[in-house]
Amino acid sequence: MDTTNAMQAAIRGRWAVAAMFFINGFILGSWAPQIPEFAARLTITEFTLGLLILCFGLGAVVAMVAAGHLIARYGSQRVLRLFAGAAIFGLLIVALAPNVPLAAGALFLFGGSIGAMDVSMNSNAVVVERKLARAVMSSSHGFWSLGGFVGGGTGGILIQNYGHLSHAFMVTLIALVGIGLAFRYVVPDDQPMAQEHKTFSLPRDPMIYVIGFMALLCMNSEGAVLDWAALYLRQELGTDIATAGFAFAFFSGAMAIMRFAGDGIRNRYGAVATFRVSAVISAAGMLVAGLAPWPWVSIAAFAFCGLGIANMVPILFSAAGNHPGLTSGAGMSVVTTMGYSGILVAPSLIGFVGGKVGFSPVYVAVALLLMLVFLMSGLTRSADLNHDTVQDPVPI
Incomplete structure (x- = not known):
């Protein structure tokens, strides 16, 4: 009976992590059609927009490194829950940013939450694979792309008809519901991973x-x-x-x-x-x-x-x-x-x-x-x- 319960939990965890991939892709895909409006609203050039997008990338890279250390110490379940919760509000804070300096900070935080969520959900997908004894990574990334398709496909229409801020609120609400449904079913790691990362050297x-x-x-x-x-x-x-x-x-x-x-x-x-x-x-x-x-x-x-x-x-x-x-x-x-x-x-x-x-x-x-x-x-x-x-x- 314990084995049956464990397998059922793993199957639920498989769909929970798929939902996390979908929402991550959905939020990022929803950002793509916001970019022209974002540039026009702040009256910035492509050069300045490039610098702001660099802030997003830097935030993601920094958070990815931090997430790796946190996962080694606390496991992917807890870290995924933490950063998925933060990612819910990433697009909204960017949409609310009234000027370039605040937009730079908002994009750094947005990129950080998306990047750290990305690392932790990939790590959790590996945990699911071990529990199910079969691969789920490729299809998990398929759900990410599907989320990007939905976010990008609906985003432009919603922005044109309701405005960028209303669109950002809608994305936040959908992400909140999706992550809320998946939150409790994210599977825990079998054992602490810190022992695997005592030393590090470049190949x-x-x-x-x-x-x-x-x-x-x-x-x-x-x-x-x-x-x-x-x-x-x-x-x-x-x-x-x-x-x-x-x-x-x-x-x-x-x-x-x-x-x-x-x-x-x-x-x-x-x-x-x-x-x-x-x-x-x-x-x-x-x-x-x-x-x-x-x-x-x-x-x-x-x-x-x-x-x-x-x-x-x-x-x-x-x-x-x-x-x-x-x-x-x-x-x-x-x-x-x-x-x-x-x-x-x-x-x-x-x-x-x-x-x-x-x-x-x-x-x-x-x-x-x-x-x-x-x-x-x-x-x-x-x-x-x-x-x-x-x-x-x-x-x-």
Whole structure:
């Protein structure tokens, strides 16, 4: 009976962590269509907006490091609950910020809560996998993308019809309900994790840093769409706010679909082949998005790019965790840190460049960087080392 109860608790925990992924993606996706209104409300240039987005990224990176230490000491359940509760109000405090200095502080806190929640929910997903003895990570990230699709897709429409502040209140209320429902079912860790982190040293194998660089470029592509696609469609392709929000929404929706299917595709064709095809698809989509003469062509191209980007980062994370000569923790720590800097910090540079030359050439440049990643596809071969031991995800 105890075993049955434990399994039922683990199943509930699986859906609780899926809800956390969804809400995290929903909040972040809801921020994307707020960006043009945010810039116009504060009457700032792309350069200043880039600096403010950098505040978001810095807050996330700082909080991610802190969350790692807190998880080691207190476990993922308690840390996830703490930062999920804080993330509920992140978008609202940004929407309420009346000037640039307060907006910078609000974005730092917003980024911190989202980043720390991200680390802790990924850690808790690992706990769920251990309890269920099967993989749930890929589909969990699918729920994150689904949340981004919903947040981005509805955000522009709500902002256009009700205003940015009403939209932020709606997002806060939905996040409050979603996290409130999942809160009690988040599973606890089996044992304290602090013993696993007594010492820390950087790996000496240079290839792990190359894989980390690949993750940075892939996740930078995600950040380029999240932070700048709506502004690109609004300013350079002349669309309205509601339509501009569809860029990240369709991108996230395509990512969600492909992430739910990703395990089966990778198991059938292998990591290297899957990664190569994904890289070509993502580069082609980004290139067309940057050269598109009309908004809906660009939106469709961003969606096509999302199909490719979807499984590139999970494959890179698996390759890092199975890199020869390194423990899984050492490889993952390098690649995840470098990768998340790509989505959280690097997009600020895109803002600086976009303010000078426009975003169309920026997206063309991002496409070329994705082709550089394609040329390094062979480094993902180690992702298949544990191919025979990986089980199918929990059906959803």
